Amino acid sequence: xxxxxxxxxxxxxxxxxxxxxxxxxxxxxxxxxxxxxxxxxxxxxxxxxxxxxxxxxxxxxxxxxxxxxxxxxxxxxxxxxxxxxxxxxxxxxxxxxxxxxxxxxxxxxxxxxxxxxxxxxxxxxxxxxxxxxxxxxxxxxxxxxxxxxxxxxxxxxxxxxxxxxxxxxxxxxxxxxxxxxxxxxxxxxxxxxxxxxxxxxxxxxxxxxxxxxxxxxxxxxxxxxxxxxxxxxxxxxxxxxxxxxxxxxxxxxxxxxxxxxxxxxxxxxxxxxxxxxxxxxxxxxxxxxxxxxxxxxxxxxxxxxxxxxxxxxxxxxxxxxxxxxxxxxxxxxxxxxxxxxxxxxxxxxxxxxxxxxxxxxxxxxxxxxxxxxxxxxx
Ligand code: G3P
Ligand code: MG
Numbered sequence: 287x288x289x290x291x292x293x294x295x296x297x298x299x300x301x302x303x304x305x306x307x308x309x310x311x312x313x314x315x316x317x318x319x320x321x322x323x324x325x326x327x328x329x330x331x332x333x334x335x336x337x338x339x340x341x342x343x344x345x346x347x348x349x350x351x352x353x354x355x356x357x358x359x360x361x362x363x364x365x366x367x368x369x370x371x372x373x374x375x376x377x378x379x380x381x382x383x384x385x386x387x388x389x390x391x392x393x394x395x396x397x398x399x400x401x402x403x404x405x406x407x408x409x410x411x412x413x414x415x416x417x418x419x420x421x422x423x424x425x426x427x428x429x430x431x432x433x434x435x436x437x438x439x440x441x442x443x444x445x446x447x448x449x450x451x452x453x454x455x456x457x458x459x460x461x462x463x464x465x466x467x468x469x470x471x472x473x474x475x476x477x478x479x480x481x482x483x484x485x486x487x488x489x490x491x492x493x494x495x496x497x498x499x500x501x502x503x504x505x506x507x508x509x510x511x512x513x514x515x516x517x518x519x520x521x522x523x524x525x526x527x528x529x530x531x532x533x534x535x536x537x538x539x540x541x542x543x544x545x546x547x548x549x550x551x552x553x554x555x556x557x558x559x560x561x562x563x564x565x566x567x568x569x570x571x572x573x574x575x576x577x578x579x580x581x582x583x584x585x586x587x588x589x590x591x592x593x594x595x596x597x598x599x600x601x602x603x604x605x606x607x608x609x610x611x612x613x614x615x616x617x618x619x620x621x622x623x624x625x626x627x628x629x630x631x632x633x634x635x636x637x638x639x640x641x642x643x644x645x646x647x648x649x650x651x652x653x654x655x656x657x658x659x660x661x662x663x664x
Contacts, residue, residue, distance in 0.1 A: 296335045296657055306586045309599040309663050310579055311336065311343035311656070312614075312625075314566075315361070317525030317605030317633015318652050319345075324527065325364045326632055328653035333367045335656065340590070342583040343373065346575045346602075348519040348534070348565045348609055350377035351397035351467035353405045372582045375575045377518035377535075377565045378402075378466045382409040390461035391415065391446060393482065393513075395475050396535065397467030400441040405466065415458065417471070417478040418442040420490065427481070428474045458490040463515045468535045476542050479515065480549065483559075487511030507550050508560045519565040525605055525633035539563070566604075567613030576600070576619055599624045601659040603652060605633025607641035615643055626662075628655045 313319060319329040336343050345361065352360075354371045362369045391413040394402045399416040406414045418438040421428055423445050425435060445458050460482050469475040486492040487510065494510040521534035543552075543559050550557040565571050580597060587595075602625050604610020614627030629645035630652055631637040641648070649655045 296332075296653075296660060298335065298338050306340050306342060306583060306590060306595070307663065308595045308597060309601065309659070310341065310583060310597060311601045311603060311659070312346045312575055312579065313343060313652070314602075314604035314606070314610045314633075315345055315347040316349055318603055318630055320361075320364060321525060321633075322527040323364070325366075326651065328651055330366050332653045332656045333365060337367065339660075340586060341660075342579065342586055344575060344579045344582055345369070345374050345376075346566065346571075347375070348377045348521050348524070349467075350379075350402075350518060351405075352401055353408050354379060372578065372585065375571070375578055378405065378464070380564055380570060380574050381406070381464055381466070381516070381518065384462075385410075387462045388412060391459060392462045392464055393417070393460045393478070395463065395465045395479065396469040396538075398470070402466040403443075406464070413446050415445060415460070416442065417474050419445055420458070420478055421474055424491075428477045431471060431474045434471065434474075460488045460490065460513050462513045465515075465517045465519075465535060465538070467518070469538045472538055472541060475538070476545055479542060480545060483508060483512050483515065483546075484549070485510075485512060488513045507557045515559070515561040517561060517563045517565070520563050520568070521565070521606065521609055523606070523608075523634055531634045535565075566606075566609035567611075567616060569617060572613055572617040572625070573620075576617075576621070576623065580621070597621065597623050599626055599663075601626050601628055601655065603628045603630060603655040603659075605630050605635055607635055607643045607645070611641060611645045612643040615645070626659070628659065630655055 319326055354374050357376060358369055358371050358374050388410045389412055392411050393415050394406045395417060396402060399418045403414045403416055419442045421431055422438050422442045425432060463479060463482060481490060482488055484494060486494040496510045517535060517539055519535040522536035523531035524534040526532045546552060546559040579600065583597060600623055602610060602614030611627045611629055614625045617625050627645040629635055629641060629648045632651050635641055647658055649658055
């Protein structure tokens with residue numbers, strides 16, 4: 287464990303820099319720059335210093351639920367810093383590249399459902415349904431959210447026209463399930479995901495002959511044409527406004543896994559829930575973020591017709607050892623860029639405890655992180 291650094295102060299250079307340095311930053315958002323809607327005290331000061339020194343940075347968050355442009359506008363206002371979407375990677379941003387599903391029927395789960403649907407449609411997904419759409423179409427599908435029907439009816443849409451109308455309730459075929467953000471109605475979302483994963487061929491209202499028939503080998507689970515299940519954020523906990531960490535999308539996934547293993551026998555039956563989990567600390571997300579950072583740095587260089595130079599180091603500043611620090615420590619850049627993890631004490635991580643994954647440096651807040659990193663580079 288490294289002791290927190292002494293308070294350092296960032297000095298802007300007397301003459302404005304004419305080159306873009308060969309190091310950069312990736313900032314986690316919740317617990318580093320904001321706590322829910324409140325900016326943290328020295329966030330603005332840290333980022334405006336970096337911009338005055340032409341030191342590139344991006345935002346890398348497991349948060350989501352709105353389109354990148356909307357989140358960038360919100361964050362820019364909150365931090366009083368000019369930013370654009372080229373600097374912003376959130377949990378579901380990589381979903382935008384999944385062209386193979388754009389002309390299929392996908393189910394988007396989580397967040398303010400209709401907002402996430404609009405994000406998916408802006409990414410180019412043509413046919414998007416939500417658990418709320420299904421509940422309003424078939425209220426009996428989940429008896430315990432009836433009191434929420436007026437809420438759901440205010441934004442849900444009719445289901446796509448029956449594709450193979452075996453009967454109205456078995457016409458909807460789901461080709462992929464994407465959990466975009468923290469689910470608000472865990473009961474409904476768990477029920478609908480379970481129905482689709484145990485269906486025949488992703489057709490809602492059916493029960494797969496393999497999965498439903500105990501006489502058949504249980505290896506049939508998720509091997510009867512059921513759709514893939516993508517999670518965008520593994521966070522079990524995150525730092526919201528409340529003084530103790532809150533359950534995140536990882537909490538929902540663990541609850542779903544519990545229902546899945548109760549239904550299928552789970553691990554002891556050799557039936558683990560097949561899923562793809564993205565977001566920090568997973569490699570896919572860091573690869574995606576590094577590409578964005580290199581492109582953004584290239585934009586900055588163009589403004590200074592500076593020589594490209596190699597991005598030698600990225601300081602990954604985060605509050606969660608399980609996502610920011612583990613990800614920063616384990617990511618191996620194909621460009622040989624060294625990712626240096628820096629843990630702050632303004633979010634999930636509690637000062638004085640031993641973090642589950644040891645960062646390169648532990649500091650007080652984001653300003654200390656920037657001061658320490660800049661001092662390493664001087
Ligand atoms: O839902 C947001 C939460 O999981 C954490 O977000 O910004 O700390 O990666 P962030
Ligand atoms: Mg965080």
